[in-house]
Amino acid sequence: MNRSRLRSAVGLLLVAGVALSAAACGSDDGGEAPASDPNAKVTLVINGLPPDTEAVNRKHFLDNVAEFEKLNPNIDVDAKEGKMDPQTFQSKLAGGQLEDVFYVYFTDPASLIAKRQVADISKYLDEFAPTKELRPDLMKIFSDDSGKVYGLPAKNYSLGLLYNRELFEKAKLDPNNPPKTWEEVRTAAKAIAGLGKDYVGYGDYSKNNTGGWHFTAEMYSLGGDIAVNEGGTWKAAFNNDQGKQVLQQLKDMRWTDNSMGQRQLLEWADLLQMMGSGKLGMYVAAPDNIETIVNQFKGDFNKYGLGPIPNGTATLAGGEGYMFNAKATPEKIRAGLKWLTYWWNNPDRIEAEYQWAAEQKTPVGLPEPALWTGEAKNKQQAAIDKLKNLPVENYKPFADATANIPLKVEPPNAQQIYAVLDVPMQKVLTDKNADIAKLLSDAETQVNSILASVK
Amino acid sequence: MAVATAGRRTAFRSRLGRKIQDNLMAYAFMAGGIACFALFSWYPLVRGVILSFQQINFVTDPYWVGAENFTAIFDDPLFFTAWKNTLVFTGLALIFGFFVPLALSILINEMRHLKGFFRVAVYLPVMLPPIVGVLLFRYFYDPGFGLFNTILRGVGLPESQWTQSSSTAMISLVLVSTWANLGGATLMYLAALQSIPGDLYEAAELDGASAWRRLRHVTLPQLRFIMLVLLLLQIIATMQVFIEPYQLTGTSNPDTVTVMVLIYRYAFTVNQDFGMAAAMSVLLFVVLAIFSAIYLRVTRDRD
Numbered sequence: 001m002n003r004s005r006l007r008s009a010v011g012l013l014l015v016a017g018v019a020l021s022a023a024a025c026g027s028d029d030g031g032e033a034p035a036s037d038p039n040a041k042v043t044l045v046i047n048g049l050p051p052d053t054e055a056v057n058r059k060h061f062l063d064n065v066a067e068f069e070k071l072n073p074n075i076d077v078d079a080k081e082g083k084m085d086p087q088t089f090q091s092k093l094a095g096g097q098l099e100d101v102f103y104v105y106f107t108d109p110a111s112l113i114a115k116r117q118v119a120d121i122s123k124y125l126d127e128f129a130p131t132k133e134l135r136p137d138l139m140k141i142f143s144d145d146s147g148k149v150y151g152l153p154a155k156n157y158s159l160g161l162l163y164n165r166e167l168f169e170k171a172k173l174d175p176n177n178p179p180k181t182w183e184e185v186r187t188a189a190k191a192i193a194g195l196g197k198d199y200v201g202y203g204d205y206s207k208n209n210t211g212g213w214h215f216t217a218e219m220y221s222l223g224g225d226i227a228v229n230e231g232g233t234w235k236a237a238f239n240n241d242q243g244k245q246v247l248q249q250l251k252d253m254r255w256t257d258n259s260m261g262q263r264q265l266l267e268w269a270d271l272l273q274m275m276g277s278g279k280l281g282m283y284v285a286a287p288d289n290i291e292t293i294v295n296q297f298k299g300d301f302n303k304y305g306l307g308p309i310p311n312g313t314a315t316l317a318g319g320e321g322y323m324f325n326a327k328a329t330p331e332k333i334r335a336g337l338k339w340l341t342y343w344w345n346n347p348d349r350i351e352a353e354y355q356w357a358a359e360q361k362t363p364v365g366l367p368e369p370a371l372w373t374g375e376a377k378n379k380q381q382a383a384i385d386k387l388k389n390l391p392v393e394n395y396k397p398f399a400d401a402t403a404n405i406p407l408k409v410e411p412p413n414a415q416q417i418y419a420v421l422d423v424p425m426q427k428v429l430t431d432k433n434a435d436i437a438k439l440l441s442d443a444e445t446q447v448n449s450i451l452a453s454v455k
Numbered sequence: 456m457a458v459a460t461a462g463r464r465t466a467f468r469s470r471l472g473r474k475i476q477d478n479l480m481a482y483a484f485m486a487g488g489i490a491c492f493a494l495f496s497w498y499p500l501v502r503g504v505i506l507s508f509q510q511i512n513f514v515t516d517p518y519w520v521g522a523e524n525f526t527a528i529f530d531d532p533l534f535f536t537a538w539k540n541t542l543v544f545t546g547l548a549l550i551f552g553f554f555v556p557l558a559l560s561i562l563i564n565e566m567r568h569l570k571g572f573f574r575v576a577v578y579l580p581v582m583l584p585p586i587v588g589v590l591l592f593r594y595f596y597d598p599g600f601g602l603f604n605t606i607l608r609g610v611g612l613p614e615s616q617w618t619q620s621s622s623t624a625m626i627s628l629v630l631v632s633t634w635a636n637l638g639g640a641t642l643m644y645l646a647a648l649q650s651i652p653g654d655l656y657e658a659a660e661l662d663g664a665s666a667w668r669r670l671r672h673v674t675l676p677q678l679r680f681i682m683l684v685l686l687l688l689q690i691i692a693t694m695q696v697f698i699e700p701y702q703l704t705g706t707s708n709p710d711t712v713t714v715m716v717l718i719y720r721y722a723f724t725v726n727q728d729f730g731m732a733a734a735m736s737v738l739l740f741v742v743l744a745i746f747s748a749i750y751l752r753v754t755r756d757r758d
Contacts, residue, residue, distance in 0.1 A: 086723060086724060086727065087723045087724065089727075090513065090722070090723065090727055090729065093513040093514070094513040111727065115512045115727075116512055116514060116515060117512055117513070117514050198599075207705045207707070208705060208706075208707075209707075209724070211707075261599065262598040262599045262616070263597060263598055263599045263619075264598075264619050265618070265619055265704065265705060265708075267705075326514040327514065415724070415725075416725045416726065416727075419706070419707050419720070419724055419725040420707070420725070422705070422707035423707050423708070423709055426705075426707065426708055427621075430616065430619045430620055430621065431620060431621045442532060445532060446531075446532055446533075449530060449531070450725075450726075
């Protein structure tokens with residue numbers, strides 16, 4: 001009782017404090033965005049600059065920065081390397097080193113908004129027409145419950161089943177007909193693992209939140225959920241038959257079939273590397289993994305195929321975007337939106353970007369869910385049709401099925417939940433006596449306590 | 456009366472002034488050290504304690520939340536797991552890390568040849584940056600192509616999952632930690648062994664004491680003080696284990712999550728809540744402060 005009283009008192013004090021400071025600063029609730037001098041000199045600090053190791057992409061990025069600065073002589077862009085790193089984010093924010101416009105994954109906005117660590121850009125959006133053509137469900141990821149917007153999506157993906165066509169052939173499986181159910185995945189994995197001691201039929205993650213991410217994807221594929229909103233309160237929703245099915249399937253493949261290899265505790269890069277080495281049969285992945293595997297491991301696009309997520313009741317949709325520093329001034333927010341609608345969110349640049357990619361012999365035509373709606377969506381599709389340079393028939397099973405598989409976004413406070421769900425994944429893959437019911441019930445308790453903080 | 460008081464005051468002031476003047480140089484030399492301690496040790500310490508009672512988002516001003524951060528960490532199912540794991544790690548690390556260096560130092564001390572070589576060999580892992588050592592072991596422990604399983608296969612023994620199995624994960628971490636840290640302790644024991652007067656051994660030998668009795672009745676009693684000091688230092692160091700679990704088993708593994716890993720989870724990954732991390736740090740600080748106080752007491756008594 002005392003704690004709730006204390007909480008209410010602190011809450012009241014906060015509300016009073018906010019009200020007082022709002023009153024002191026003048027009302028902020030008008031419909032117009034704060035005015036700023038359009039000619040004022042602005043230095044805009046952004047991140048997302050590709051590192052030196054990606055020389056071509058880096059040059060392209062910097063060329064575009066130069067072009068943007070030419071078009072906007074009052075804006076100086078200070079581009080920094082790096083993307084969202086939760087491990088350094090708080091320190092950067094505390095030290096005043098956070099960029100004005102910074103990269104995030106779809107899993108980040110909810111908690112950044114809840115912690116009031118990002119700027120509200122809603123009132124500025126009317127000034128930037130392309131933002132109106134972005135998919136509303138993706139914009140929702142960057143918004144709070146009252147509809148205020150704090151960032152823009154830049155790219156999105158949905159998960160499917162990435163597989164090695166050569167290994168399918170070797171194991172006498174049909175490379176044009178990848179597994180469509182988890183039962184078929186199990187059978188195919190067994191056949192591939194049977195090729196020899198070093199072959200791994202199916203790989204899955206269990207470290208640094210990637211295990212929880214894949215558990216979520218696999219729950220969605222069976223029609224399950226991770227969290228559901230019941231009358232305004234979020235609750236964990238995976239301690240059920242579907243949750244058990246996901247873990248039991250992995251446990252059976254790992255210990256009964258021995259088709260998942262001995263090496264576990266894998267994280268993001270591990271499965272890409274294993275796929276690149278040609279010894280891994282299948283894993284759940286986004287289409288852009290193929291490009292990374294081919295580029296980093298000198299692979300061949302023809303070697304890989306992409307099927308729909310097994311069972312396919314729904315598939316996890318994730319992605320990336322940009323948000324604004326809570327301390328950004330109106331000048332910086334406008335400059336930031338100008339940059340984003342010039343570079344990432346510009347329907348008029350889609351074709352030019354694909355053209356550039358095609359000239360660099362980087363892939364155009366990897367199946368990705370659209371970022372846009374309306375006219376902009378048509379422009380994107382037309383550009384892909386014109387410039388595609390990949391063996392798109394390899395991705396046909398994915399592309400055909402994806403149209404009918406509903407996309408499902410990640411749960412609130414996703415990274416925190418994923419960290420908890422890493423544990424059951426780790427356990428079933430490293431302990432043949434793992435108690436699935438207990439793992440799910442422990443994780444449920446922890447996830448419920450995380451969800452209790454979600455408004 | 457008033458004159459007398461004023462006179463006393465003047466005399467006191469001039470004495471104080473002289474004292475300060477005499478020691479001005481000393482104070483000047485101390486100022487740097489005090490400023491460094493204040494800035495890098497005491498201030499963060501006090502700030503950490505304050506933070507443990509606050510909620511902070513680094514944008515708006517922090518606000519007080521009473522003991523909420525502490526109740527939140529007590530409610531975390533991993534809280535007791537982390538303390539249990541830390542104690543198990545400390546216990547195992549002491550069993551290996553305390554006795555292995557002692558045995559090694561006695562062995563090296565008894566050597567007639569290659570003493571210098573072994574002294575360097577034992578100390579080499581300490582010179583390796585900890586992260587390099589741990590990454591090396593990551594390769595050794597790999598259940599597929601790792602060195603350890605390759606050796607086990609070679610001699611026909613059953614393989615182990617090492618860090619990837621609940622039953623062997625913790626002991627695998629202890630092995631890395633022992634390997635990486637035994638050099639320092641061994642050298643300290645060696646130094647202590649060499650300071651034992653040779654005539655004690657001579658007298659024992661004349662009395663017909665066997666090697667074992669010499670060890671039990673001369674060496675160990677003479678090493679008692681250094682053993683106690685090292686024991687306390689090792690408890691303080693091993694309770695703060697982080698790199699080994701962080702690198703080898705990840706921050707989510709309930710078999711190996713330690714107090715330091717939990718602090719890291721609270722601050723940087725799962726909760727991104729510096730208040731909770733500070734609350735956990737304060738608890739660890741209290742526990743370590745007790746051991747540090749014992750250490751200070753022991754070393755002061757010796758002085």
